[in-house]
Amino acid sequence: MLFEIKSENNKFQVLSRFSVTEALTMGVKEKEIENWLSSDPKILFHKEEVLVIGQSISGQSMADILALDGIGNLIIIEIKRDWSNRATVAQLLGYAASYQETGYQRLNQEAQKYLGSGPGLISRFRDFVDNDEFPEEELGKRQRVVIVAPDADDELKRLVQWLRSYGVPIQFVPFSLMTDEAGKRMLISIEGVEPQEIPVSDSGWKGHWILNTNERYGPGAYKRMFKQGVAAIYGFPDGPRTLQKGTNKGDKVFAYVNGQGIRALGTVTDPVVVAGTGIFVDGDGNQQPSEYHLRVDWRHTVNREQAYSNKEASQAGYYLPTRIVFGKFHQGDLAEQIEKKIVEASH
Numbered sequence: 001m002l003f004e005i006k007s008e009n010n011k012f013q014v015l016s017r018f019s020v021t022e023a024l025t026m027g028v029k030e031k032e033i034e035n036w037l038s039s040d041p042k043i044l045f046h047k048e049e050v051l052v053i054g055q056s057i058s059g060q061s062m063a064d065i066l067a068l069d070g071i072g073n074l075i076i077i078e079i080k081r082d083w084s085n086r087a088t089v090a091q092l093l094g095y096a097a098s099y100q101e102t103g104y105q106r107l108n109q110e111a112q113k114y115l116g117s118g119p120g121l122i123s124r125f126r127d128f129v130d131n132d133e134f135p136e137e138e139l140g141k142r143q144r145v146v147i148v149a150p151d152a153d154d155e156l157k158r159l160v161q162w163l164r165s166y167g168v169p170i171q172f173v174p175f176s177l178m179t180d181e182a183g184k185r186m187l188i189s190i191e192g193v194e195p196q197e198i199p200v201s202d203s204g205w206k207g208h209w210i211l212n213t214n215e216r217y218g219p220g221a222y223k224r225m226f227k228q229g230v231a232a233i234y235g236f237p238d239g240p241r242t243l244q245k246g247t248n249k250g251d252k253v254f255a256y257v258n259g260q261g262i263r264a265l266g267t268v269t270d271p272v273v274v275a276g277t278g279i280f281v282d283g284d285g286n287q288q289p290s291e292y293h294l295r296v297d298w299r300h301t302v303n304r305e306q307a308y309s310n311k312e313a314s315q316a317g318y319y320l321p322t323r324i325v326f327g328k329f330h331q332g333d334l335a336e337q338i339e340k341k342i343v344e345a346s347h
Contacts, residue, residue, distance in 0.1 A: 030081045034064045037079070037148070041067065044148065044173065046192030046238050049212070049323040050075060051128045053111040053121065063095050066110060070129055070323025073169075073196055074099055074107065074140040077148060084149035086156050089163075089170070096143040107140045129322050130259055131310040144169040144196055150176065169196055192238065195324060206332035208252050208339070212325055215258040218280045218288070222257045225279055226264060226301055230293040231255070232279040233325055239292040243326050244273040253296050254329060254338065256322055261307030265342045270295035294326075300346035308338050 037044050038052050054066035065077040076095050078088055099107065104122070111121040118124075122136045145168075147160070152172055160172045175190035211231045213222035218234070225232055231253055236242045247268050255264040276293035310320045318334050321327060329335045 048195040054114045072139045073142045075144045077146045080149035084152040092145040147172045208329040208335040210254045210329045226298045231296045234280040234288045234291040240273045247271045261309035264298045264301040266296040266298040302345045306345040
């Protein structure tokens, strides 16, 4: 049994976990779960932002949710409200193979059904990753597969683990269905999807992290971060774990501002993540929920014209991990080049 703290009256509310069989009896539908996750992908993707581009259509053979990550990988998500087994793996791998064979045109057609009329998928994606030169032929060229289910048999878990040991990008993500005291159904306690590793140079990670300052949804947030000396996020179900992944005092952090590029280089002064306020506020000054801070000394900042853009990175043969919320900057050689440029430009 779990408890939820109700902040308005400081009381505990009992949340009762119920089994797969009980979920079926109560009439929980996979479509309800699918709609919930597609409308708010942060619930499933705690550590990265994704662009949802498709949902299943009755009578058509396709995955429940299609999405793109920040480096153009197609994420194929299958949701089960009950037990999942090896047949689910075969189904998903079949979907992945079919999309690899058909390329961008099919992906664009699927996206237009979901996103509606307007710019083509490549235009939407280039806006999403702030890179007008992202090549169309790279979009969806690689696939990731995700199984979301309350539980799975040991055979499926062993199969997923074995495939991952050979580099197949597949994950099993369990969740729990629960009810509150009033009997209202809710879906909580879902483990997050681990981001796909960015292709790395031979040099590997050299101690740099990168933060997406979330300018797209929090205008001006980066200015407040620089002023207050923090790296901050908000709205993620597991904020502390999202922002703290083994950082140490003295680690270096790049601040990426949407639509501009890397605007700052800082140093972690305290690796303990704490709840905070004042960075993410709406137009009326209202504080956004679940804000967390990591103390960073933003010693080197540059203006917009001096920022290191995703366009520059792609010309050097890399894609910046712009949609990672907070994570390691694995391209060590490039990180050192950017560090040198930011430091020189900030003097």
